[in-house]
Amino acid sequence: MPVNAVESELELYYRMNHSFSDGRILNSMYTAPHPIGVRAHMRFIEANMGNPGLYPGTAEMEKSVVSMLKSLVSAGDDVTGRLTDGGTESNITAMWIARNLTGKKGVVFPKSAHFSLKKAANILGMEGREVPLDENYLMDLGSLEKAVDDSVALVIGVAGTTELGLVDPIKEIAKIIDRRTYLHVDAAFGGFVLPFMRELGYSVPDYDFSLNAVSSMTLDPHKMGLSTLPCGSHLHRMGSEENISTEAPYLTKTKQAGLLGTRASGSVASAYAVIKHLGREGYRNIVKQCLENTDYLVKRVGEIGVRPVVEPYMNIVSFAFENLDAVREEMERFGWALSVSRNPPGLRIVVMPHVTEEMIDDFVTDLKNVLAVLGEAV
């Protein structure tokens, strides 16, 4: 087919997609990547960190990004890490290292944990133990105590839960496990929010490597880091990665660590460019705006009598409705991309950098109409 005919087809497919510029996406933990990141990604589009000997420049950028990420989570010289394809791969990696180092199969995580942990347990032949939540929707410490025994390789807490954006009591979790197991913190989302909330004067509980007991963390540049995807990271102090390395005879390096072979690596350059360009001040301003917009959303939705299921802590909020699925369905007819939290049930909104006050006003207007049509008591 001639180029322009193919491109016309592509355009049709493109229009079938949602786009952040439509002003309708309220359920995504990813946002429009920063333009400098897009340019960097395109410049390094050929790079494949599965074969780093060919791409020493990209390999150096990866090291540099890892060291910038380490500075976000109070990591010292004993912490090492790598960029990954995202939170799922990072969580798999944490569990993989812990399983191989301890020879144990148990992994304990809260009911609020991202489903990637169950997926990882399945892949790795580990036994996932889900700990119930307390009345504040955080990992219940009494139940954690009962779940940890000699067969457990690691406990996982979440700093920025997927459904509600809450932070598990990592310090208290560390006390309970008392170094009997590794402790992994999934900060896939919160990793680019919490450090800046702290700088903005919010009270943020300890959740990172400043706690000696934290052995490993997930932190994703492709979520609130505004990098292009795929870009996650796994940082850890669990020894060398020898135990997750495989002989790779035909490549430029003889061993390959980690899960993936070929890795889309334009995003390494993207993360490098965005982090360098925005710096702490840039991210702080973005987080500030997202938190202000979250407050605005809660206020505007409150004006029509709808309350959050729990006071939002960061830029994720879930709203309670009697007829939740019907509200979501009707709102989707207006083009809104929404998701629900299941625990507790609510209409879940992630107030990412592309979500503006104007979008929120449009959303509230449509929501008011939908509630009137459904006769939902407010």
Ligand SMILES: Cc1ncc(COP(=O)(O)O)c(C=O)c1O
């Ligand atoms: C807390 C948490 N961990 C892990 C993941 C998985 O990340 P990814 O989709 O980048 O693999 C998510 C995704 O939303 C998440 O919210």
